[in-house]
Amino acid sequence: MSLVFGKPRAGSGPQSAPLEVNLAILGRRGAGKSALTVKFLTRRFISEYDPNLEDTYSSEETVDHQPVHLRVMDTADPDTPRNCERYLNWAHAFLVVYSMDSRQSFKDSSSYLELLALHAKETQRSSPALLLGNKLDMAQYSTTSAFPSWDSDIHQMTFDLSSLSPQGHRVLRAESCLLSFHLGWEDTWAPSEGQSAAAQKSLLTICVSSPVRGGWVSGETASPGLSPADGLAAPVLL
Numbered sequence: 001m002s003l004v005f006g007k008p009r010a011g012s013g014p015q016s017a018p019l020e021v022n023l024a025i026l027g028r029r030g031a032g033k034s035a036l037t038v039k040f041l042t043r044r045f046i047s048e049y050d051p052n053l054e055d056t057y058s059s060e061e062t063v064d065h066q067p068v069h070l071r072v073m074d075t076a077d078p079d080t081p082r083n084c085e086r087y088l089n090w091a092h093a094f095l096v097v098y099s100m101d102s103r104q105s106f107k108d109s110s111s112y113l114e115l116l117a118l119h120a121k122e123t124q125r126s127s128p129a130l131l132l133g134n135k136l137d138m139a140q141y142s143t144t145s146a147f148p149s150w151d152s153d154i155h156q157m158t159f160d161l162s163s164l165s166p167q168g169h170r171v172l173r174a175e176s177c178l179l180s181f182h183l184g185w186e187d188t189w190a191p192s193e194g195q196s197a198a199a200q201k202s203l204l205t206i207c208v209s210s211p212v213r214g215g216w217v218s219g220e221t222a223s224p225g226l227s228p229a230d231g232l233a234a235p236v237l238l
């Protein structure tokens, strides 16, 4: 089943065919994938939905004056990545979600990141990946939420993935909570040698939904090195 949110915006006529962008949301059970999916697409938090349902949703968006047909697959792997081809071969971009009040959830996210890195290596096609810490509101109540090593863990993962797929597979850290969504752009990029953070950032254009501020916030311009056929030269909507 596919559900459609939003309406086609002005300028999305036949003369400007929308860019098709497929986004897969991955992560451990209970990380908040469904909640995020619903929140991104409806701009509000909804707690009543079937958490076990794997579904694909569609939304017509306008990003940087360009119509984008966004499809979001809210995946539901049992405990670890399973039958991954269904999203690996489908998605142009990946959002890996962990719950900030669960270290296990964070650890499990690395199996998804490794899977993405391996897939990029095997297919010689890298796709943008965003690592997102969800349930920021819960992290403050968790006795283990301080997790002093998390930052170094994350930087380690960023480094590992960058070396596996230096052409565009990047991991960003983001944090979200029930009512707000914040993407820590500035301090999360780990530039590889000889590359400025700004140059790395321009490898992707990622637009982030911000229900609190309203509207869409877009990132940097896309890299000329990425081909439109890959669905990456134009904005990727998260």
Ligand SMILES: Nc1nc2c(ncn2[C@@H]2O[C@H](COP(=O)(O)OP(=O)(O)OP(=O)(O)O)[C@@H](O)[C@H]2O)c(=O)[nH]1
Pocket: 027, 028, 029, 030, 031, 032, 033, 034, 035, 036, 047, 051, 052, 053, 075, 076, 077, 134, 135, 136, 137, 138, 176, 177, 178
């Ligand atoms: N406090 C808090 N709870 C959240 C947040 N996001 C999701 N939840 C709750 O966490 C639980 C799990 O969320 P889901 O969206 O079902 O998680 P999921 O990753 O889709 O889980 P599966 O479908 O089992 O893979 C639900 O009870 C949500 O209401 C958040 O930001 N803060």
